[in-house]
Every structure is written in structure tokens, then in C-alpha cells.
Amino acid sequence: xxxxxxxxxxxxxxxxxxxxxxxxxxxxxxxxxxxxxxxxxxxxxxxxxxxxxxxxxxxxxxxxxxxxxxxxxxxxxxxxxxxxxxxxxxxxxxxxxxxxxxxxxxxxxxxxxxxxxxxxxxxxxxxxxxxxxxxxxxxxxxxxxxxxxxxxxxxxxxxxxxxxxxxxxxxxxxxxxxxxxxxxxxxxxxxxxxxxxxxxxxxxxxxxxxxxxxxxxxxxxxxxxxxxxxxxxxxxxxxxxxxxxxxxxxxxxxxxxxxxxxxxxxxxxxxxxxxxxxxxxxxxxxxxxxxxx
Numbered sequence: 255x256x257x258x259x260x261x262x263x264x265x266x267x268x269x270x271x272x273x274x275x276x277x278x279x280x281x282x283x284x285x286x287x288x289x290x291x292x293x294x295x296x297x298x299x300x301x302x303x304x305x306x307x308x309x310x311x312x313x314x315x316x317x318x319x320x321x322x323x324x325x326x327x328x329x330x331x332x333x334x335x336x337x338x339x340x341x342x343x344x345x346x347x348x349x350x351x352x353x354x355x356x357x358x359x360x361x362x363x364x365x366x367x368x369x370x371x372x373x374x375x376x377x378x379x380x381x382x383x384x385x386x387x388x389x390x391x392x393x394x395x396x397x398x399x400x401x402x403x404x405x406x407x408x409x410x411x412x413x414x415x416x417x418x419x420x421x422x423x424x425x426x427x428x429x430x431x432x433x434x435x436x437x438x439x440x441x442x443x444x445x446x447x448x449x450x451x452x453x454x455x456x457x458x459x460x461x462x463x464x465x466x467x468x469x470x471x472x473x474x475x476x477x478x479x480x481x482x483x484x485x486x487x488x489x490x491x492x493x494x495x496x497x498x499x500x501x502x503x504x505x506x507x508x509x510x511x512x513x514x515x516x517x518x519x520x521x522x523x524x525x526x527x528x529x530x531x532x533x534x535x536x537x538x539x540x541x542x543x544x545x546x547x
């Protein structure tokens with residue numbers, strides 16, 4: 255489905271047209287083939303930019319008898335905009351949390367810009383990543399919007415003048431400058447989500463991770479979010495059921511089912527594959543569905 259050079263950019267997993275049924279406890283359509291020799295290509299490409307993520311044979315369980323992630327392997331590079339999709343409970347949020355060290359007891363290897371995601375390296379890893387939680391109340395803990403957005407820059411020792419500049423820019427970037435001094439508990443759900451996004455923009459991260467970022471947003475703020483994502487020039491991974499947004503913002507999709515990667519490839523190829531999506535608990539994006547009236 256793509257050229258040889260693009261296959262290397264995707265890591266070891268590439269898409270083919272052949273589908274097989276895998277998984278004993280849960281049906282999933284598997285459309286990926288592992289090609290030998292891709293690891294070398296990935297290493298060569300990763301040298302071009304320091305911004306990249308590597309998962310190698312990662313497994314994770316909250317309980318030993320209940321695996322959440324199974325043999326997750328992929329590489330993401332600086333210019334990748336990745337939509338992480340799948341039905342509820344397939345491990346999307348867990349995967350993102352692993353990247354910032356919130357779920358530390360995993361098996362396998364996770365590296366962010368060649369730094370292993372282990373306890374000793376978490377402060378440096380988190381300097382590189384901006385992570386937007388699915389639940390905004392888990393991210394906002396200061397009294398006002400300004401204080402929350404300023405927290406991370408202050409925590410990393412920036413001068414107060416720089417903090418002021420970053421906070422003001424982040425708030426204006428997503429059009430919530432009017433909420434600057436508003437108390438967090440008085441914000442609506444959508445306002446909290448936008449404030450949460452501002453907290454990561456203020457840190458100018460190399461990598462953005464977002465878990466269901468369009469939840470609670472009205473159409474205007476959702477469109478603002480899409481513009482922000484499209485303007486961000488580095489690596490981003492967005493876990494979402496909003497497939498229309500994924501279609502507009504991502505050049506690559508990773509489809510998960512049963513804790514495994516089912517497909518990893520071009521966004522349009524995967525999101526226009528009705529049979530594949532429905533076999534894995536999803537539907538075509540609304541913009542591609544036929545009107546019912």
C-alpha cells in the first residue's frame with residue numbers, strides 16, 4: 255500500500271491486503287505482515303532526527319492474568335502524525351500512559367529519543383512529551399487557568415518573564431485568553447479540555463500525546479484543536495474515537511484490537527476500509543458514511 259521507503263518509516267509492521275483471523279478470545283482482523291530487515295532501516299532513519307519513539311515487544315498487564323497490551327512493536331518518527339484507534343478497552347490509553355511512565359511495570363523496551371522509559375529517566379523523558387489526559391480533572395489541579403498553564407514552565411525553572419510569555423501565547427493560540435484568571439472549578443467541560451491543551455503547549459514539547467482530545471468540545475473549539483494539531487510540526491500520537499478528526503490531522507493510523515496492533519499504515523487506506531473497521535468494532539468516519547435521509 256505504500257512505497258519501499260515509506261515502509262521503513264513505519265518500522266517493522268507494514269500493511270498488506272491479506273486478512274487473517276487471529277485471537278482466540280476476541281475477533282480481530284489482522285492485516286499486518288512482519289518483514290525481515292526493517293529494524294536496520296529504522297535505526298538508519300532515526301539518526302536523521304532526534305525526535306522518535308520506539309516500542310519493542312512491549313507487554314503490559316494490570317493483573318498478571320489479564321493482559322492489556324501484547325507484543326506491541328512500532329517506531330514513530332518526527333514527521334509522523336499518528337491516530338491511535340480501536341474499540342473501548344483495547345489498550346490505547348494504557349499505551350500512551352506507558353510513554354510518560356505512568357504505568358511503569360511493563361515488559362519489553364520503550365525508548366523516547368533514545369532514552370529508555372524507566373524510573374531514573376522519567377524527568378528527562380517528560381521534558382520532551384506533552385500529554386493531554388482523557389479526563390481534564392486529572393490534569394488541572396491549580397486554582398486558576400493561568401496558574402495551571404504556568405505550573406510546568408515554573409517547575410522547570412524558567413524566568414517569570416518567559417513563563418508569562420509562554421502562558422499568554424498558549425492561551426491565545428487556542429483562543430482562551432479570556433479564561434486566564436478564571437477559577438478551574440467554574441470552567442465547563444470543554445473549557446477544561448482547552449485549558450489542559452494549553453498546559454502542554456506552554457512547554458513547547460517535541461512530542462504531543464493526546465487521549466480523546468475532542469471530548470466535550472463544541473464545533474468551534476474542535477476546529478481550533480484541529481488547526482493546532484495540523485500546525486504542530488513534530489511527532490504526535492492521538493488516541494480517539496473521533497475518526498473524522500483523525501482523518502483531518504493524521505498521516506498514519508495504528509488500529510488496535512485485543513491489546514495488539516492489528517494494522518499500521520496510511521490513514522486514508524485504513525479509514526476507508528469499511529470491512530476492516532467494522533470487524534474491529536468501529537465504523538467509517540461520519541464524513542464517509544452515506545446519509546440516512
